[in-house]
Amino acid sequence: MDDLAGFLRTRRSRVAPAAVGIPTDGRRRVEGLRREEVAHLSGVSVDYYVRLEQGRATQPSEQVLDALARVLGLDETEHEHLHRLARQRRRRTKAPGGRVRPELLRVLGLVADAPALLVDHRLDALAGNRLAGLLFGRPMPGLNIARHLFLEEAENGLYADGEQCTLDVVGHLRLAAGRHPDDPRLASLIGELAMGSERFRRLWARADVRARTHGRKVYRHPLVGLLELHQENFELPGEPGMELLVLSAAPGTPTEDGLRLLASLDPPTHP
Template structure:
């Protein structure tokens, strides 16, 4: 993950992905690029070509909010991507950010999840690692090499494409969600991106697109090894008491085969669950069914 000239890299990636016909420009036979040219972006955004080139090259890094909004409209960016572009353009005054605090799920949230025995629920951290899950949430993702890390599960797990029947769409959304919560100064995120870029061609290609999209709500299909096909709707809720955390809650349509399969999964796993505290978390009640999985190397506090 490159911290140098992040603004320029983002602008270039989005420019090269935007078909000219989408912004009303003709597609000529002699056109050599699939996306927009620099001069076309500049003209549509109302800035000089020289200024826009300086932005992409990193010689100008702090455009005004008005220019950022104009570029976002020109590049057809959605709300999350526009907010991300504003963050890239905002000067930090040279101040060094304090190190990110260890991601820990609150006791009240753990208890609330534990009260949903028929509803899978997980708490995700800034890098889409599973910080906690209730019994059914754990059962939904259990049995994989990377059950506690949704990004590694999608791109590194050998059975990911079988577990996610719509793998291509899941992969795109996973990378977009990871970027949406990205902090350029997060050393552990940089480590994760570097590892995945080396081990997965698909991740490297999708990361280079600079898609930005928060995890919100969606219908997702799973092929579970115990109960077969599941089609679940999820809602992702921001945890206001913990920056960067998301509570993701899954549900099946009432009366559907997926609801029956989810009920079967609950009955198969209810008696087999063993509570194990994560990293000696003394704040969790001993009788809680909610489990915080063991942290991966990328999630452990730096020494």
């Protein structure tokens, strides 16, 4: 399925006609807006919009994309994603590599009181500090957060806020797929998740995109109990697609005590 075409179809199905001033009655059988309604409201011909949704129209202008984003009610992240999908046909970019500079590893080691890890656009953990390994119960190299969430820990309950985590992870992978459509390792990961998880398949079909930079993360560690952490995502200049994730505890909370207890455990030795 053409990514731009599929994204337009899923967004169109979610716009309530009343939200754009279109009256409805009980005879309406289309979920969301009709193609001709989107075309009319966006100021493009019906034929051109139909070709967009069929993947037959190339290089839509910036003005057309902005008009579609307005009619479809896209937020900033979705708007940027729409433009990125349209540009895929004009140029392809090489997916960033996964090499971690020694200086980054040194910085990672300086984070002593909070789990911290370096991840790439595929959500592969490239490196982590000692607390990160203790939190996830395994060494960081070889861990993929999406695979861990959907396939490895789905039944064990490490992710106390698993429903929200799955939304965030799928939304992140959708953005990554838009940025790196020619990345075979990312495509292979998405295929593996789709084969192994019915929930992933359902969420992927929604074509939601999410860019999360911070927020609450709750883990239920088998040895130290509930850990209510705050995650900050730091983009690394000069390292495309790579982020530093730091999971901190509020001072004076049971989670801060839990991290101290976690730090006293022996490190994991096997994935």
